[in-house]
Amino acid sequence: MQYVEVMEHKDKIAIVTGGARGFGFGFAQALCAAGATVVILDRDGDEARRAASSLSVDGASCSAVSCDVSDEQAVDSAVAHIVETLGGVDILINNAGLLANRYSADFSIISRADVRAVLEVNVMGVINCSVAVRSAMARRGGGVILNLASIAGYTIPGPYGLSKLAVRGLTVSFAREFAPDNIRVNAVAPGLMATESVMADLPSDMVGHFINDLQLLKRQGLPGDIVDAAMFLCSDKASFITGETLRVSGGFPLEV
Numbered sequence: 001m002q003y004v005e006v007m008e009h010k011d012k013i014a015i016v017t018g019g020a021r022g023f024g025f026g027f028a029q030a031l032c033a034a035g036a037t038v039v040i041l042d043r044d045g046d047e048a049r050r051a052a053s054s055l056s057v058d059g060a061s062c063s064a065v066s067c068d069v070s071d072e073q074a075v076d077s078a079v080a081h082i083v084e085t086l087g088g089v090d091i092l093i094n095n096a097g098l099l100a101n102r103y104s105a106d107f108s109i110i111s112r113a114d115v116r117a118v119l120e121v122n123v124m125g126v127i128n129c130s131v132a133v134r135s136a137m138a139r140r141g142g143g144v145i146l147n148l149a150s151i152a153g154y155t156i157p158g159p160y161g162l163s164k165l166a167v168r169g170l171t172v173s174f175a176r177e178f179a180p181d182n183i184r185v186n187a188v189a190p191g192l193m194a195t196e197s198v199m200a201d202l203p204s205d206m207v208g209h210f211i212n213d214l215q216l217l218k219r220q221g222l223p224g225d226i227v228d229a230a231m232f233l234c235s236d237k238a239s240f241i242t243g244e245t246l247r248v249s250g251g252f253p254l255e256v
C-alpha cells in the first residue's frame with residue numbers, strides 16, 4: 001500500500017506564542033509538517049527568528065514576530081499584521097508562559113511584583129491573544145484555540161498554579177463565548193516535562209520524585225507527549241471537543 005502523507009493543516013494559518021523554544025517550538029514544527037503557515041510570536045525576537053528560519057525548509061513556511069503577550073496593544077498590532085500579510089488566523093496556541101520554580105513559592109515569600117508578572121503573562125497573555133484572534137477566525141468560518149495549562153492548575157502551588165487554574169477557567173469561558181463563531185477552545189495540562197528551561201531550573205531530585213513517587217507511568221514526560229496531544233486537539237479528529245483540559249502527565253494527579 002502506498003503511504004500518502006496527510007497535510008492536515010494545508011492552507012491553515014497558525015500562531016504559536018512562545019514558539020522560540022520548548023513545547024512551542026515543537027508545536028510550530030508539527031504544524032509546519034502538517035502544512036500550516038506558522039507564525040512564532042515570542043518576546044525573544046532573535047531566538048524566534050532563529051527558530052522560524054530553522055523550520056522554513058522543504059517548502060514549510062514559518063516566520064517570527066517579536067511580541068510580549070502581556071502587552072495588549074502589541075498583541076493587537078501583531079495579530080493585525082499577521083492577518084494583513086497572511087490573510088487570517090485559523091489556529092492559536094497560547095503557549096507562552098513564565099514557569100520558573102520561583103513562581104511556585106508560597107505567597108508570603110514571593111514578591112508581589114513576581115505574582116503580577118506571572119499573572120500578566122500566563123493569564124492576561126491568554127486573554128489578550130484569544131480576544132485578538134476572534135474576529136479573524138470568525139471571518140474564516142471558525143478556528144481552534146489551544147491553551148497550555150499545567151497539573152499545577154490542579155495541585156495549586158503558589159502563583160504559578162493559580163495562573164494555570166485560571167487558564168483552565170479561561171478555557172471553559174472562551175469555549176462558551178467563542179462557540180457561536182465556530183471556534184473550539186481546549187487546553188493541555190502537562191505534568192513535569194523535560195523541556196530545557198524546566199530541567200535547568202528544577203531541584204535535581206524533583207524529576208525522580210515525580211517519576212517514582214507521583215506518576216503512575218514510570219518514565220520521564222517528554223515534549224513530544226505534549227505535542228501529540230496538542231495536535232490531536234487542534235485537528236478535525238477533535239471537532240466535537242471544546243472547553244476541555246486534557247492532562248498529559250503520566251497519571252498525576254488523578255481526579256474523578
Ligand SMILES: NC(=O)c1ccc[n+]([C@@H]2O[C@H](COP(=O)([O-])OP(=O)(O)OC[C@H]3O[C@@H](n4cnc5c(N)ncnc54)[C@H](O)[C@@H]3O)[C@@H](O)[C@H]2O)c1
Pocket residue numbers: 017018019020021022023024041042043044067068069070094095096097098099121125148149150151189190191192193194195196197198
Ligand atoms: N515544561 C513543563 O514541564 C511544563 C509543565 C506544565 C505546563 N507547562 C507550560 O507550557 C508552556 C511552555 O513551557 P516550556 O517548558 O516549553 O517553556 P520555555 O521556557 O521552554 O519556553 C517558553 C517560551 O515562551 C516565551 N515567553 C515567555 N514569556 C513571554 C511573553 N510575555 N510573551 C511572549 N513570549 C514569552 C519565552 O521566550 C520562550 O520562548 C508554558 O505555558 C508552561 O507554563 C510546561
